Amino acid sequence: MFRRVVRQSKFRHVFGQAVKNDQCYDDIRVSRVTWDSAFCAVNPKFVAIIVEASGGGAFLVLPLYKTGRIDKSYPTVCGHTGPVLDIDWCPHNDQVIASGSEDCTIMVWQIPENGLVTSMSEPVVVLEGHSKRVGIISWHPTARNVLLSAGCDNVVIIWNVGTGEAMITLEDMHPDVIYSACWNRNGSLICTAAKDKKIRVIDPRKEEIIAEKDKAHEGARPMRAIFLSDGNVFTTGFSRMSERQLALWNPQNMEEPISVHEMDTSNGVLLPFYDPDTNVVYLCGKGDSSIRYFEITDEAPFVHYLNTFTTKEPQRGMGYMPKRGLDVNKCEIARFYKLHERKCEPIIMTVPRKSDLFQDDLYPDTAGPDCALEAEEWFEGKNGEPILISLKHGYIPGKNRDLKVVKKNILDNKPKMSKNSENTNPAPKTATSAPSIKSEAKLEEVLKEIKSLRELVSSQEKRIAHLEEQLSKMDI
Numbered sequence: 001m002f003r004r005v006v007r008q009s010k011f012r013h014v015f016g017q018a019v020k021n022d023q024c025y026d027d028i029r030v031s032r033v034t035w036d037s038a039f040c041a042v043n044p045k046f047v048a049i050i051v052e053a054s055g056g057g058a059f060l061v062l063p064l065y066k067t068g069r070i071d072k073s074y075p076t077v078c079g080h081t082g083p084v085l086d087i088d089w090c091p092h093n094d095q096v097i098a099s100g101s102e103d104c105t106i107m108v109w110q111i112p113e114n115g116l117v118t119s120m121s122e123p124v125v126v127l128e129g130h131s132k133r134v135g136i137i138s139w140h141p142t143a144r145n146v147l148l149s150a151g152c153d154n155v156v157i158i159w160n161v162g163t164g165e166a167m168i169t170l171e172d173m174h175p176d177v178i179y180s181a182c183w184n185r186n187g188s189l190i191c192t193a194a195k196d197k198k199i200r201v202i203d204p205r206k207e208e209i210i211a212e213k214d215k216a217h218e219g220a221r222p223m224r225a226i227f228l229s230d231g232n233v234f235t236t237g238f239s240r241m242s243e244r245q246l247a248l249w250n251p252q253n254m255e256e257p258i259s260v261h262e263m264d265t266s267n268g269v270l271l272p273f274y275d276p277d278t279n280v281v282y283l284c285g286k287g288d289s290s291i292r293y294f295e296i297t298d299e300a301p302f303v304h305y306l307n308t309f310t311t312k313e314p315q316r317g318m319g320y321m322p323k324r325g326l327d328v329n330k331c332e333i334a335r336f337y338k339l340h341e342r343k344c345e346p347i348i349m350t351v352p353r354k355s356d357l358f359q360d361d362l363y364p365d366t367a368g369p370d371c372a373l374e375a376e377e378w379f380e381g382k383n384g385e386p387i388l389i390s391l392k393h394g395y396i397p398g399k400n401r402d403l404k405v406v407k408k409n410i411l412d413n414k415p416k417m418s419k420n421s422e423n424t425n426p427a428p429k430t431a432t433s434a435p436s437i438k439s440e441a442k443l444e445e446v447l448k449e450i451k452s453l454r455e456l457v458s459s460q461e462k463r464i465a466h467l468e469e470q471l472s473k474m475d476i
Contacts (some may be wrong), residue, residue, distance in 0.1 A: 007304065010361060011280055011295050014333065016309030016349050025049075025062060025344040026069045030316050033102075034223055035135055036269045036286060037086040037178070039317030040344065042337050044325035044395060045094045046111060049337075049344055050084045050317070051076065057084035063115040075116040079107055085135045091322070092144050096124075100134030103189040106149050108161055125230050129157050129166040137179060140187045142386050143378035144371040148190065148204075150178040156192065158204055160375045165457070167379050168204050179251050182305055184227040185276060186372075188383045191233050191251075193223040200249045203382060213254040222269045228296060229276035232258065233380075234303075236270035236283060244270055245281065246294070248302055259302040263292075273320040275365050278333060280306070282349075284318040291336065291347070292320075309347065313340050323366040324395035331359055343380045363391045376452070 022452065029037055029052040033223060039050045050059045057080035061314035062070065083104030085353040090096035095111045107123035130151035140146035154176060158168040174193035183190055189210065191201045201211040215238025217223050225235045233249045247260040263270075275282075281303075282293045290310040294303050319337030326332045334349035351362055365388035372384025389395070 007299075007356065009295055009306070010100075010351060011278060011293075011333070014280075014293065014306060014349055014351050016291060016347050018338075019346045019348065023067050025067055025340070027072070028070055028299060028314060028339075028343055030339045030341060030344075031083065033083045033085060034273075035085045037135065037317070038082070038319060039095065040090050040319030040337050040339055040464060042319040042321045042325070042335075043089040043094045045311065046089070046097075046115065047337055047344065048087050048089070048097055048338065049318060049319075050087060053083070056081050057099075057103070059087055059099060061097070061111050061116055066115065071096075075119040077109055077111075078123045079109075080105065082133070085133060085403065086137050088137050088139055090139050091141060091367070092139075093370055094369065097149055098137050100137040100149055100151075102133040104128070104130045104133060104151070105132075106134055106137055106147070106159070108147070121447065125161060125164045126219065127157075127159050127161070127164060127166070128202070129159075129169070130155060136181050138181060139182060140378065141183050141367070142187050142371060142384045143373040143375055144451060145375045146187070148181060148183065148380055150181045150192070150455045152177055154178060155201075156181060156190070156204070157427060160379065162375055170202065170204060170207060173200065173202065173209060180221040180224045180226075182226045183399075184231065185229050185376065186383050186385050191227055193225040193235065193237075195222075197223070199223070199225050199233060199249065199254070201233065205379070207211060211251040211254050213249060216247065216249070216257075219243075219245075221267065223272060224272055226272050226274055226281075228274060229279070230280050234296070236272055237325045242267065244285070246270070246272075246281075246303060250295065252256070259300075261301075271318060271336075273318070273336075275278055275323065275334060275366050277323055279364070280333070282320075282334060282336070284315060284336070284338075286317070289314045289316050291426045293349070311338075311347075311348070313338075315339060316341060319344075319370060323363075324368065324389065324391065326391075328358060328363055328391050328394055329356070331362060333362055358392050360392070365390050368395075374449075429464055 002067045008376050016282050031050040041048045046061050048059050058076040058078040080103050082100040083101050084101050088099045098108045100106050106127040108125045110124050130153050132152040134151045136150040138148045147159045150156045154174040155164045156170040160167050174194045178194050179191055180193045193199055197215045199213045199216040200209050203210050218240040219238025221238040223237035235247045239245050239247050243265050244263040246256040268287035270283045270285050273282040279296045284291050286392045290308050292308045293306045317339035321335040331351045331353045333346055336347040338345045367386035368389030370387045372387050388395050
């Protein structure tokens with residue numbers, strides 16, 4: 001069905017390749033929880049995998065280079081009292097990860113720079129607000145410290161992680177379990193898919209539904225919905241005959257899909273992974289042994305089948321590397337971390353090119369690690385597009401790591417701050433004056449942040465005093 005038209009596309013010959021055995025992560029007891037999340041999260045420094053844990057929930061965090069057999073005694077992140085259901089790396093700080101669990105909490109963790117040395121059970125912050133298990137978490141793409149969570153209590157909460165507060169609670173929008181929640185490119189809207197077979201596009205700050213579609217997929221199995229960079233919504237689900245489907249929708253007019261395709265009759269939920277730079281969607285079915293990929297364009301049929309990568313082993317979950325973590329010298333356009341029962345296997349998607357030069361048509365500027373907005377600005381109503389970086393000379397995570405981690409980030413502890421100030425003080429002696437100007441600007445930002453927090457604290461104290469006064473009057 002997908003192979004009718006031969007069209008020009010630089011991604012037509014993309015091929016997948018699993019790495020050699022010695023580059024896999026072996027002897028990992030991947031979680032057996034019956035929940036349809038990816039169970040794996042990756043960034044340019046670490047791979048995190050939800051694992052089996054007795055008496056609670058845990059996940060492994062491994063530096064990317066730590067391949068081979070992973071010792072049973074390797075330290076884990078193990079603060080949850082129930083199984084971990086979802087994990088997500090912060091896009092603006094490669095050492096910060098959030099986890100959602102059956103214990104109804106979200107925990108945010110700061111992983112040491114070189115990975116774990118001992119098991120970590122104390123999170124930086126615990127976010128409590130859900131009354132049932134938390135199965136979905138997703139960081140805001142452009143605002144610092146803004147985190148979305150969705151639970152089996154059918155509630156979506158948007159948190160300011162820096163203050164530990166639930167800022168927005170969307171309570172009455174979903175009458176049934178939420179299967180997926182996704183931000184759009186600049187984080188002004190979210191789209192959700194729920195058990196009531198509805199796709200909803202929501203403006204979270206206005207707390208209103210912008211668009212919705214009933215029976216987007218008529219089958220009873222779980223759906224998934226993601227935003228594309230042009231604002232359209234891509235969904236996966238099941239037909240009434242239990243065939244797996246994918247569809248493309250325009251939120252301006254949800255009456256009919258732009259495009260809908262039937263795929264096969266397998267019963268695994270299709271997890272979509274989207275690359276906004278190339279407009280390629282990768283579909284990984286839970287329990288499948290394949291990754292199908294499609295290019296989305298403006299020409300009919302809009303969703304164009306490219307190819308399928310197949311292996312022998314079924315996948316228990318899948319991690320997807322952000323663009324800045326790829327090897328541009330090898331024309332790598334995607335890298336997956338496929339979870340087997342006992343191991344994690346990287347799979348590399350490559351566009352065959354003969355030239356060794358940087359292929360700028362494959363690598364347009366991509367979202368970098370800097371945030372466009374602070375949490376407070378976003379909650380006040382501002383929007384910011386992703387801050388783009390060039391990958392021409394590769395992405396170097398350690399370039400200005402210290403400054404980046406501390407910059408207005410309440411997730412960092414004070415000792416790190418002082419350590420950082422020690423690092424930045426001698427900079428003018430060894431470098432040109434540019435770094436000192438930079439560090440002065442950063443210092444100003446940190447001081448400004450401290451000032452705004454103090455103002456926030458004092459306003460809250462006044463509010464408490466006012467409420468106490470009211471309370472005392474009631475007693476009389």
